[in-house]
Amino acid sequence: xxxVEQSPQNLTAQEGEFITINCSYxxxxxxxxxxxxxxxxxxxxxxMLSSGKKKHGRLIATINIQEKHSSLHITASHPRDxxxxxxxxxxxxxxLTFGTGTRLTIIP
Amino acid sequence: GxxxxxxxxxxxxxxxxxxxxxxxxxxFQATTMFWYRQFPKKSLMLMAxxxxxxxxxxxxxxxxxKFLINHASLTLSTLTVTSAxxxxxxxxxxxxxxxxxxxxxxxFGPGTRLTVL
Numbered sequence: 001x002x003x004v005e006q007s008p009q010n011l012t013a014q015e016g017e018f019i020t021i022n023c024s025y026x027x028x029x030x031x032x033x034x035x036x037x038x039x040x041x042x043x044x045x046x047x048m049l050s051s052g053k054k055k056h057g058r059l060i061a062t063i064n065i066q067e068k069h070s071s072l073h074i075t076a077s078h079p080r081d082x083x084x085x086x087x088x089x090x091x092x093x094x095x096l097t098f099g100t101g102t103r104l105t106i107i108p
Numbered sequence: 109g110x111x112x113x114x115x116x117x118x119x120x121x122x123x124x125x126x127x128x129x130x131x132x133x134x135x136f137q138a139t140t141m142f143w144y145r146q147f148p149k150k151s152l153m154l155m156a157x158x159x160x161x162x163x164x165x166x167x168x169x170x171x172x173x174k175f176l177i178n179h180a181s182l183t184l185s186t187l188t189v190t191s192a193x194x195x196x197x198x199x200x201x202x203x204x205x206x207x208x209x210x211x212x213x214x215x216f217g218p219g220t221r222l223t224v225l
Contacts, residue, residue: 033214035216041146041199041218042216042217043152043203043216043218043219045214048213095142095157096152096154098151100150
């Protein structure tokens with residue numbers, strides 16, 4: 001079993017829909033990251049969080065430390081949100097452990 | 109936010125040649141840089157961690173003589189793939205952590221796609 005599991009693996013939605021991507025992990029962590037990888041490969045760090053909730057524009061990330069679970073939400077989704085979203089955790093050391101990613105496709 | 113660049117973004121080379129990939133932190137000093145490899149439709153795999161001025165720490169299974177890492181300054185780390193073979197074809201990504209920043213915070217470069225013919 002992977003230390004970091006994401007669901008769903010693939011998600012296709014219509015423009016405007018509310019999107020939720022889930023991440024569960026099995027180890028104690030000091031922080032959790034949400035990353036975005038566009039076609040072509042470049043990675044952008046969206047959030048780093050260790051508790052509670054963070055919001056940036058249409059993106060919201062939440063984490064429940066007790067349940068070892070985090071969610072990434074996208075409101076009013078847009079085709080430019082189409083990308084692979086990756087959850088990564090820091091298990092009390094600086095190295096990151098990555099999930100396999102969720103491929104999101106938003107259809108106009 | 110902090111910016112990390114990589115050069116080149118794409119490289120095609122012949123089998124047996126060596127390829128150097130540069131990772132630069134543009135607006136901050138990176139005390140630690142990480143090199144990752146990503147296979148198609150797979151997650152990132154950490155290859156090595158380099159701290160400025162010291163030897164890189166390689167992950168298990170990564171050949172240090174094959175993948176030479178140099179972190180000679182606080183803004184530049186290089187990864188050299190020596191005697192490249194087709195199986196080295198992959199997407200290589202670096203990330204950097206700044207001095208004084210949170211220990212878990214990493215800023216990612218745009219990646220370099222290596223194709224070995």
